[in-house]
Amino acid sequence: MCGIAGIYNRHSSKEIPINTLKKMAMILQHRGPDGFGFYIDENIGLAHARLSIIDLEGGWQPIYNEDKTICIILNGEIFNYVELKEILINKGHSFYTKSDTEVIIHLYEEYGADCLKYLNGQFAFAIWDKRKERLFLARDRVGIRPLFYTIVDGSFIFASEIKALFTDSRVKREIDIYALDQIFTFWVTIPPRTVFKSISELPSGYYMIVEHGAVNIQRYWDPDFTPDRSIRKEGEYADALTELLIDSTKLQLRADVPVGAYLSGGLDSSVITTLIKKYTNTPLRTFSVTFSDKRYDESQYQRQMIEYLDTDHSNIQCTYSDIGRIFPEVIWHTEKPIVRTAPAPLFLLSKLVRDSGYKVVLTGEGSDEILSGYDIFKEAKVRRFIERYPHSKFRPLIMKRLYPYLENSPVRSLKYAETFFKVNTGGYAAQYYSHIPRWSTTEKTKIFFSDQLKEELKDYKNTDELSFFLSAEFCKYDYLSQAQYIETKTLLPGYILSSQGDRVAMAHSIEGRFPFLDHRVIEFCCKLPPNIRMKVLKEKYILKESMKNLLPLSIVKRTKQPYMAPDSKSFFSGNDFDYVEELLSEKNLKDTGYFNTGSVYMLIKKSRHGSILGFKDNMAMVGIISTLLLHDMFVKNFESKSREAVERAMEDKGYALKV
Amino acid sequence: MHLKSEIRNFIVDYFLYGQDDGFGDDVSFLEKGLLDSTGVLELVSFVEERYGISLEDEELIPENLDSISRLSAFITGKIGNSQPMTRKKIE
Numbered sequence: 001m002c003g004i005a006g007i008y009n010r011h012s013s014k015e016i017p018i019n020t021l022k023k024m025a026m027i028l029q030h031r032g033p034d035g036f037g038f039y040i041d042e043n044i045g046l047a048h049a050r051l052s053i054i055d056l057e058g059g060w061q062p063i064y065n066e067d068k069t070i071c072i073i074l075n076g077e078i079f080n081y082v083e084l085k086e087i088l089i090n091k092g093h094s095f096y097t098k099s100d101t102e103v104i105i106h107l108y109e110e111y112g113a114d115c116l117k118y119l120n121g122q123f124a125f126a127i128w129d130k131r132k133e134r135l136f137l138a139r140d141r142v143g144i145r146p147l148f149y150t151i152v153d154g155s156f157i158f159a160s161e162i163k164a165l166f167t168d169s170r171v172k173r174e175i176d177i178y179a180l181d182q183i184f185t186f187w188v189t190i191p192p193r194t195v196f197k198s199i200s201e202l203p204s205g206y207y208m209i210v211e212h213g214a215v216n217i218q219r220y221w222d223p224d225f226t227p228d229r230s231i232r233k234e235g236e237y238a239d240a241l242t243e244l245l246i247d248s249t250k251l252q253l254r255a256d257v258p259v260g261a262y263l264s265g266g267l268d269s270s271v272i273t274t275l276i277k278k279y280t281n282t283p284l285r286t287f288s289v290t291f292s293d294k295r296y297d298e299s300q301y302q303r304q305m306i307e308y309l310d311t312d313h314s315n316i317q318c319t320y321s322d323i324g325r326i327f328p329e330v331i332w333h334t335e336k337p338i339v340r341t342a343p344a345p346l347f348l349l350s351k352l353v354r355d356s357g358y359k360v361v362l363t364g365e366g367s368d369e370i371l372s373g374y375d376i377f378k379e380a381k382v383r384r385f386i387e388r389y390p391h392s393k394f395r396p397l398i399m400k401r402l403y404p405y406l407e408n409s410p411v412r413s414l415k416y417a418e419t420f421f422k423v424n425t426g427g428y429a430a431q432y433y434s435h436i437p438r439w440s441t442t443e444k445t446k447i448f449f450s451d452q453l454k455e456e457l458k459d460y461k462n463t464d465e466l467s468f469f470l471s472a473e474f475c476k477y478d479y480l481s482q483a484q485y486i487e488t489k490t491l492l493p494g495y496i497l498s499s500q501g502d503r504v505a506m507a508h509s510i511e512g513r514f515p516f517l518d519h520r521v522i523e524f525c526c527k528l529p530p531n532i533r534m535k536v537l538k539e540k541y542i543l544k545e546s547m548k549n550l551l552p553l554s555i556v557k558r559t560k561q562p563y564m565a566p567d568s569k570s571f572f573s574g575n576d577f578d579y580v581e582e583l584l585s586e587k588n589l590k591d592t593g594y595f596n597t598g599s600v601y602m603l604i605k606k607s608r609h610g611s612i613l614g615f616k617d618n619m620a621m622v623g624i625i626s627t628l629l630l631h632d633m634f635v636k637n638f639e640s641k642s643r644e645a646v647e648r649a650m651e652d653k654g655y656a657l658k659v
Numbered sequence: 660m661h662l663k664s665e666i667r668n669f670i671v672d673y674f675l676y677g678q679d680d681g682f683g684d685d686v687s688f689l690e691k692g693l694l695d696s697t698g699v700l701e702l703v704s705f706v707e708e709r710y711g712i713s714l715e716d717e718e719l720i721p722e723n724l725d726s727i728s729r730l731s732a733f734i735t736g737k738i739g740n741s742q743p744m745t746r747k748k749i750e
C-alpha cells in the first residue's frame with residue numbers, strides 16, 4: 001500500500017521538475033510513511049511513497065524488468081502473486097525481489113494490457129515502458145485504490161491523491177459546479193469528473209495508455225449480472241459461496257506484517273472475522289468503533305462476536321464533538337464534499353489501528369452491493385409490489401417492514417410513506433427506479449445553492465453523464481440487478497471505498513482489504529439468481545444461508561442496521577467549533593458564492609433549535625460544511641496547507657529520501 | 660387567517676429556508692416536494708409543540724396535513740374538540 005505520482009512530458013526538451021516530484025511524494029507521506037523511491041529519465045519522472053507490507057527489505061520501488069527497460073510503481077496489493085510468479089518463472093522470467101509488485105512487470109511483458117485480467121488484487125499502478133515510450137496506468141476492477149490525473153502545459157501528471165497534483169503550481173485549483181450538482185444528487189461524482197475542474201479520475205475497471213502525446217482510456221472489466229443459466233440447488237450456491245469466501249480471506253491475509261480486522265457487529269465483518277478464526281492460523285486481532293449515542297451504536301452485537309470468537313479486541317468511542325473536531329482533517333483526505341459524516345468515525349478507527357501497531361485490516365465492504373444488502377434494494381421491491389395494485393388496502397402494510405431501526409422512521413405514517421413513494425418519481429428514467437427516492441431526496445438540498453449557481457446549472461442534466469458512464473447492457477438486467485449495478489458503479493467506488501474507505505484509512509497509513517471484493521467473489525455473486533440474493537425481503541439471503549452454521553444465530557438473523565453516524569448534531573450540539581463559525585460567516589458564504597446565505601442561516605437556526613432534522617437537512621448541512629472546507633483548504637489556502645504537510649514529511653526522521 | 664399565515668411562515672422557514680415562491684394554500688406539500696420522507700415528522704412535532712395537541716398515528720394522513728388549508732382546518736378541529744392538555748408536573 002502506498003502513494004504513487006508521476007509526470008510525463010510530451011517533449012523531452014522539457015526537464016522533469018524534480019522538486020515538484022519530491023513534493024508530490026512527500027504530500028502523500030500518510031499513504032507511505034516508510035520511505036520514498038524515485039525514477040527519473042528524459043521525459044518521465046515517477047515517485048513512490050511506501051508502506052511496506054510484503055517483502056519488507058527488498059520491495060522498494062520502482063521495480064524493474066530484467067533489462068531495466070520497464071519499470072513500475074504500485075499502490076496496492078496483488079494477492080495471487082505467489083501463483084503468478086510460478087507461472088512467470090516457468091515462462092523464463094527472472095525475479096530479483098520477493099514482492100508482489102514485480103509480477104505485474106513480467107505479466108505486462110507477456111500480455112501487455114491483458115495482464116490485468118490475471119491480477120487478483122486492489123491496485124493503481126503506472127508502468128513506464130521505455131522501449132515503446134509508453135506510460136501504462138491501471139486501476140483495480142471496483143475502485144479500491146484511487147488514481148487521478150491532469151494534463152497541463154504539455155505534461156501529463158498523475159497521482160494517488162489530488163493534493164499531490166496541486167503541488168505542481170501549473171495545475172489550477174477551482175471547484176467544478178457540475179460536480180457539486182452531482183454530489184448534491186448522487187453523493188458522488190460520475191467519473192472521470194471530479195470536484196475539481198482541472199482534475200480527472202481514472203474510473204475503476206479502466207486502464208489508460210499515454211504515448212506519443214495521445215491519451216487512450218479503455219474499460220477492461222465491468223460487473224456482469226447476466227444470470228447463471230445452470231440450475232443449481234440453493235445449498236450448492238451457499239456451499240460454493242462459503243468456499244470462495246474462505247479462499248479470498250486466506251489469500252488476503254498474505255502479508256509480512258500482522259493483519260487485523262474490523263468488527264462492526266454487522267453480518268459482513270462477522271463473516272470475515274469468523275473465517276479468519278476458523279480457517280486460518282492468523283491470530284485474530286479486531287477493532288471497532290462505538291457511539292456514545294445509542295441510536296448509532298452496535299456494541300451489543302460487537303460484544304457477542306468478541307465473546308464468540310474470543311478475539312483480542314480494541315474499540316474507540318465516538319462522540320458528536322469528536323466528529324465535529326476532526327471533520328476538517330477528514331475532508332483534507334476525502335478531497336470531495338460528503339453529505340454524511342460517516343467517514344469521520346472510520347478516520348478515528350484507523351488511528352486506533354495504527355496506534356495498536358497494525359498496518360493492515362480486513363473488512364466487510366462490498367457485500368451489500370454484490371449480495372443485495374442495502375435498504376434501497378428492499379425499498380424498490382416494496383414500491384413495485386405496492387404499485388402493481390395501487391388500490392390494495394393490504395399491500396402498503398408491507399412498508400412496515402422497512403426501516404425498523406430508525407427512531408424517526410419515515411414509515412411511521414403508512415399513508416404518508418405511500419403517498420411519498422408514489423409522488424416522488426421525478427423526471428428520472430425507468431432504469432433508475434431503485435435510486436429515485438435517494439436521489440430526489442438528496443437533490444432537494446440544491447435549494448441551498450446560490451442564485452448564481454442555480455442559474456448556471458439550470459440547463460444541466462446530471463443523468464446524461466450517468467447514462468453515458470453506465471453500461472448499456474444494464475437496462476436488460478432484472479430490477480434487483482439493475483439497482484445493484486448502479487450501486488456498484490457509483491456509490492461503491494465514489495463514496496464507500498473512497499471517502500469512507502481508502503482515504504480515511506490511508507490518512508493513518510492503514511491498508512483496508514476486502515475479501516468480498518475479490519473479483520471471483522463478485523463475479524460469482526452477480527451471476528446468482530436474484531431471488532436468492534434477496535429472498536422475498538430477506539437481504540443477503542444466500543450469505544446468511546452459507547454462514548448459518550458458522551456464526552451465532554443472533555448475528556445471522558438480525559436485521560441489517562446501516563452504518564451511520566450523527567450528522568448535523570456533530571457541529572451544533574453545544575460544542576461550537578471556530579472553523580464552523582468562520583466557514584458559515586456571512587462574509588465567507590458571500591465570498592465563496594456557492595450557497596444562499598439566508599437559507600443557510602435558516603438551516604443553522606433549525607439545527608441549533610434541535611428540532612428533528614430530516615435526511616435532507618442533515619445532508620445539506622454536512623454537504624455545505626464540507627464544500628466550504630474543501631474550498632478553504634484546496635482553493636483558498638492550499639499553499640500553506642500543503643507546505644505544512646510537506647514540512648511534516650521532511651521533518652520525519654524515518655524518511656529515506658533516495659533519488 | 661392568522662393560523663394559516665402562521666403555518667405558512669413555518670413551512671417557508673422550515674422547508675423552503677426562507678425562499679417563499681408564493682405557493683397557494685391548497686398546494687400539496689408532497690406534490691411540491693417540500694417534505695422528504697421524514698419531513699412529515701418535523702411537521703407533526705411543530706404542530707404538537709406549537710398548538711399543544713398530540714397526534715395519533717392514524718391521524719398522520721395527507722388529508723389532515725398535506726396543505727396549508729388542510730392543516731389549518733385540522734388544527735382548528737383538534738383544538739376545538741380536545742380537552743385541556745394534561746401536562747406533566749415539573750418537580
